[in-house]
Structure formats: C-alpha cells, structure tokens
Amino acid sequence: xxxxxxxxxVIGGSRIPFCRSNTLYADSSNLEMLTATLNxxxxxxxxxxxxxxxxxxxxxxxxxxxxxxxxxxxxGSKLSPSTPGTTLVQACGTSLQAAIxxxxxxxxxxxxxxxxxxxxxxxxxxxxxxxxxxxxxxEVQTARSTMxxxxxxxxxxxxxxxxxxxxxxxxxxxxxxxxxxELMAQEWKISREDQDRLAFESHKKAAEAYRSxxxxxxxxxxxxVFRDNNLREDVSLExxxxxxxxxxxxxxxxxxxxxxxxxDGAAAVLLASEEWAASRGLPxxxxxxxxxxxxxxxxxxxxxxxxxxxxxxxxxxxxxxKLQDFDFYEIHEAFAAxxxxxxxAFEDPDYCKKKLGRDMPLGSIDRAKMNVKGSxxxxxxxxxxxxxRIIANLAKLLSQHGGRGLISVCTAGGMGxxxxxxxxxxxxxxxxx
Numbered sequence: 481x482x483x484x485x486x487x488x489x490v491i492g493g494s495r496i497p498f499c500r501s502n503t504l505y506a507d508s509s510n511l512e513m514l515t516a517t518l519n520x521x522x523x524x525x526x527x528x529x530x531x532x533x534x535x536x537x538x539x540x541x542x543x544x545x546x547x548x549x550x551x552x553x554x555x556g557s558k559l560s561p562s563t564p565g566t567t568l569v570q571a572c573g574t575s576l577q578a579a580i581x582x583x584x585x586x587x588x589x590x591x592x593x594x595x596x597x598x599x600x601x602x603x604x605x606x607x608x609x610x611x612x613x614x615x616x617x618x619e620v621q622t623a624r625s626t627m628x629x630x631x632x633x634x635x636x637x638x639x640x641x642x643x644x645x646x647x648x649x650x651x652x653x654x655x656x657x658x659x660x661x662e663l664m665a666q667e668w669k670i671s672r673e674d675q676d677r678l679a680f681e682s683h684k685k686a687a688e689a690y691r692s693x694x695x696x697x698x699x700x701x702x703x704x705v706f707r708d709n710n711l712r713e714d715v716s717l718e719x720x721x722x723x724x725x726x727x728x729x730x731x732x733x734x735x736x737x738x739x740x741x742x743x744d745g746a747a748a749v750l751l752a753s754e755e756w757a758a759s760r761g762l763p764x765x766x767x768x769x770x771x772x773x774x775x776x777x778x779x780x781x782x783x784x785x786x787x788x789x790x791x792x793x794x795x796x797x798x799x800x801x802k803l804q805d806f807d808f809y810e811i812h813e814a815f816a817a818x819x820x821x822x823x824x825a826f827e828d829p830d831y832c833k834k835k836l837g838r839d840m841p842l843g844s845i846d847r848a849k850m851n852v853k854g855s856x857x858x859x860x861x862x863x864x865x866x867x868x869r870i871i872a873n874l875a876k877l878l879s880q881h882g883g884r885g886l887i888s889v890c891t892a893g894g895m896g897x898x899x900x901x902x903x904x905x906x907x908x909x910x911x912x913x
Contacts, residue, residue, distance in 0.1 A: 488583040489757050489764040490901060493749035493872025494520040496702035498860035499709045501602040505744040508703055510539040511552055513746040514599035518557035520700030521595065521748045525762055531560040534585065536578040537597035537748070538569045540863040540892075541646065543606045550597070569864065572814065573773070573889050573897035574598045575747060576867025580771040580899065582751050592756040596871070598864030599746035605646035613640040650892065652779045657814065657892060658727035658734055660784035665733050665817035667783065668824050675738040675816035676720040679857045682813060683715040686854025694853060698872055710741055710860040738816040743860035747868035749875070765879035767907045768871075770799045770900040778894035785818040787896030788888040789825045793836040795898050803842040807883030809849055810870045813856040814890055822888065852877070867897070878903040 496517050499505045505513065514537070522528055535554050539546060546552070551565030570577045575598035582594030609617070619632035649656045665675075689695050690707060699707065715737075725732030726739060757764055772795035778784040788811075796803060803826060811819050825831045826842040833839065853873055856866060867889055874885045882903040889897045 485587045486589060486753055487907060488586045488768040489752050489754050490766045490768055490871060490875040491525060491750040491752055491757055491762050492765050492875060493747060493868055494524050494698065494700055495747035495865065495869055495872070496520065496745055497699055497705045497708050498743050498745035498862055498865070499705060500860065501742040501744050503603075504705050504709060505601060505703060506603045508601065508744065509604050510542055510546055510549060510599040510601055510746070511556065513601065513702065513744065514539075514549065514553040514597060515556040516700070516702045517597065517599070517746040517748045518553055518559065518595070521750060522558045523700070524697065525750055526760070528558045529560050532563045532593045532595055533591035534566065534582050534594035535559070535563055535597065536566045536568050536582055536594060537575050537599070537868070538567045538864055539599045539601075540569055540571055540574065541600055541602055541605050541648070543604075549599070553597070570897070571891035571893055571895065572812070572861070572863045572866055573891040573895060574864035574867060575749070576871065576887065576889050576897045576899060577773065579749060579751060579768065579867065579871055580773070580897070583768045583771070586751060586753050593750070593752040595748050595750055596868055597746070597748035598862070598866070598868055600862035600864045601744040602646070602742040603744050607643045607646065609643055610640055616640075648892070650778075650784065656727065657784065658739060660778070661739075661815045661817050662728045662732050662734055664783040664785065664821045666731075668821040670733065670817045670820045670824075672733040674820055675733060676717055678813070678816040678819060679738040680715055680717050680720060682851060682854045682857040683712050684854075685852060686711050686858035687713040689853040698876065708859045710743065711858050734815060734817055738857065740814055740856045740861040743862045745860060745862035745865050747862075747865040747872065749868045749871045763879075764904055765875040766885075766901040766903055768899060769902050769907060770795050772798070772898050773895065775893070775895045782894070783821065784892075784894050785814060785890035786821065786825060787894055788890050788898055789822055789831075789896070790836065791896040791898040792886070792888055793832075793838065793842060795900065796842070799900060801900075803845060805884065806845075806886045807849060807881065808852060808874060808877055808885035809845055810855070810874050810885060810887045811850060812861075812866055812870065812889040813851065814861065816857060818890055822890075871899075871901070874901050878906075882906060
C-alpha cells in the first residue's frame, strides 16, 4: 500500500461566455450550458470518448428535473458514457469545492482524473406554486375518481394561483446578499469611490485580457455568443458615479456597477494525476496543493461574506505560508465592497486577534497581483460556475509566469472556500525544501 500523497495536477479549463440573465441565454437551461461546456473541455484536451473517473458539480438555482444534473451533462457530452457524474452544490463555492473533492481522491490514489464544473441560470429559474395549491395538485394526481379530483379543489381561491417568485435571499435573515454586503460596507467603512474604482479596474483588466488574446483558449462559443456580455470596455469612473444605490436607497454605496449582476453561464476544469496526464500527452498547468472551507455565524451578526478570511487564515497555517507569499491573488468579486472588506480584515489587528486567533494581522497584499485579468465584476457570476472559471484562469497564469496563487471565494450561507495553486517549479521547490 502506497501511503504517499500524489500531486494533483490542474490541466486547464474551459467555459462558455457568461451573459447577464434574461439576455442572450434566456432560452438556455443549466443542462444545455453545462453540456456545451463539457464538450468545450473535451475538444480542448482531446477527450472524446474518454472515461473520466469523476465529473462533479451542479447548479445553485435549478429545477427539480435537474436532480441528476452532473450525470445528465456527461451523458449529453462527448465523454465516455461510463463517466460517473456527481451533483454537488455549495452556493458560489460549488465548482471550487468540486475541484477540492476531486483533488483529494487523486491525491490518495482513489482516482486518476476528474472534472469540476458548475452552471447557473436565473433566466430559467424555477417558478413554484404556493403550498396550498401544491397539495391540491398532489391530491388530484392520486385521486381515483373524477369526483375525488373535484373535491381536491374545495375552497379554492384565485389567490392560490399567484406563483412564489424565485429568490436568492438568505432564508434565515430574509436579506439579500446585497443587503448583507451593505452592512459589511458600513461596518468596515468601505467608500463608494473605492468600490467604483475596483469595478472600473476589473472591467479594464478583463477587456485587455480579451484584446490581447489571453481569453481565446479559455472561452468557447455558445448559442451564437463569443464573449461575456457584462464586460464594459467603455467603463469610466464618471459613469459608475452616476449609478444609484441598489440595496439601500438612503445611505447605500452598492450599485449595479460595483456589484455582480445575476448571470447565466457554465465552466469546467480538468484535474488529474501526473501519470494520467502524461499518458495522454497533456501538459500540467499548475498543482492544487492546499484548500480550506470555513463558515461563520452570520445570523448572529457576523458579515455574511467574511468567511473566506477564516478559510485563508487556516489554510496559510497548514501550508506554513504568509499572506504575502503569493504571486497572484484571485479574490472572487461578488461585490467590490466584499473584496475591500476582506482586505481590510486581513490588515486589522483586532479582527485577526478576535476572529482568526492570530497575534499579528495577516497584513496587506500587493494589489497589483490581485485579479490581474479582471474578475466577477467584469465577467459576471453564474454562482456555481465561478470557482471553475477562477481555477482555469489562475492555472493558466501560473503556467505562463510561474509562482504561486491564492484563491478566495465567498458563498451564500456565510461560508468561504479557499485554495492554493502552484506552478510546477514552485511545487518542486516546496517539495525539496
């Protein structure tokens, strides 16, 4: 029995363009988008007919018909139909968590390859009926006679026909993620100007990534769309400053410009053992070396999207690294305010002492190394797909420039997921140390 953990190789990723909800993908389902994304990955890495040990992922907003989404996407793709599919959901951390789970199996020898993936659409959000009408409909289905079916509607009122609108608000607080982030912005004194500047920089960097051709092998066309339609090349600080608050009309600082829009899209990333990659002639872009998942008591007043600070702190301790020991930082931009609050928390001695149990603050990062190709404020944020998009992007950066990268993703429910990716050279230096 081999008790040595194997290195987890990130081969690369692919995604379809991300689009604002109810625009270009208004008629596309999660299954269609995820299947197209898988086929993009198949074409990129010559995987037609290949048996992959695990395909793991899911969608945060999904219909009951998508109860087996991952497996159905596999069956609709050009992968071997013998590839298992496991549907997983952890809000915005879904596909990053999927990669972590796949990585654990590869590291221990339980599998040789895996695809972490995610898809989301709020254009095709499930519209459900009220419980009273739902019970009536169930009675009708089980009724044995016409009279029993008629009896099921005794006392019926037209108000029962009003559907329950879809919502992404937190069930335990009733507040939307934007409202929670407004509270964080107020607590951490995040200015409107700083939020707008972060959004401006994200759009500019993403636009340059497309102009330079960097995005060419990361995005495959779908439904006649070739690039993300949330991206604004003509963005300006002046335009952003004109936008009205979106979540707190009186004293809010979050706007449609410095917050991610509801987005449709899908992404996937291929991970493998070094042996499996070599057998197929696939170069390794990076290695997944550490990860951490954490949560906090947001219902009791802690910031909903601050859990990544806990995850990152614990992960750094395990990796014996400092926050400054990275060449790239991929901090998911759910909201500009959330990113800025996270950075302030890293620098705050009181927060690091009380919340993270550290004698010294984690400190600041070099902002020039953060989200160097733009992030979710520019590209958009299909909840379950964002983690795979980030992994694919960071792995490509490391394959081109070397070094080490940190991933931080906040999620609904007060959770955070973090990970470390290293280039081949950085991983070898660590192993030799």
